[in-house]
Amino acid sequence: MSDSIVKELIEAGVHYGHRASRWNPKMAPYIYARKKLIHIIDIRETIRGIIRARKYLTQVVSGGSLVLFVGTKRQAGATIERESLRCGMPFVSERWLGGALTNFRTIRSRLSRLEDLERLRASDEINTYSKKMQSSLNREFRKMYRNLNGIRTMNRLPECVVVIDPNKEKNAVREARKMGIPTLALIDTDCDPDTVDLPIPGNDDGIRSIELIMRQLADAVVQGSANIAADKDKTAPEKPAAAETPAETPAEPPAEETAAKEAGTETS
DSSP: HHHHHHHHHHHHTTTEEGGGGGGGGGGGGGGEEETTTTEEEEHHHHHHHHHHHHHHHHHHTTTTOEEEHHHHHTHHHHHHHHHHHTTTTTESOOOOOOOTTHHHHHHHHHHHHHHHHHHHHHHHGGGSSHHHHHHHHHHHHHHHHHGGGGGGOSSSOOOOOEEEEETTTTTHHHHHTTOOOOOOEEOOTSOGGGGSEEEEEEEEOOOHHHHHHHHHHHHHHHHHHHHHHHHHHHHSOOOOOOOOOOOOOOOOOOHHHHHHHHHHHHOO
């Protein structure tokens, strides 16, 4: 990666880990040093993780699969929503619903209820209910919208789940592993890298750090979508050229007429 990206990582504080007393010994290969009771993450390992993650995500999206972004902690929610919308992928930024992966059909059925509530609120039919019932329906809508709106476009299970802080999103990681879905995560020094398939060591609490990593991953998804569009253009059949109209050739006279002419010439 370019030196400018490395500089951005350092300025965003991606290399700052947790206090040394909170570290997970399995993170030792990703730790560069210990400074004033704080572990410093090896920025080279962060860059390796980003490169592998970008390559993998581009490959997944180029194959037409979905990527689910998960980050419900306060520092990550807004960034997850913004970058997921930018790259057109489903996301969970408020609360992970148990069974979102392992009980996917039931979650999809709840989306139909959300759509029914949206239609009800958009029409005058809601005015036929009592004020208490209207309040109850509006409260139900707000709760369902907050929890389900990000995954309403997820019409099938994702090929990969991207997580910010697997300790916070342990339920999502557990469900993904149970369903055999690869996980990619931004992990800090207090995390267990063995719980995810592709770790990106870095600060998972800093807003700037999360924004920078998410921007890199979302760019990889955008690149994968661009590859799909390019492949479609290559395989699109070319329009056939307009067929040329052949020049009209004089019709040959019938054989009987020709013979009669020849006979007339001989007798004359």
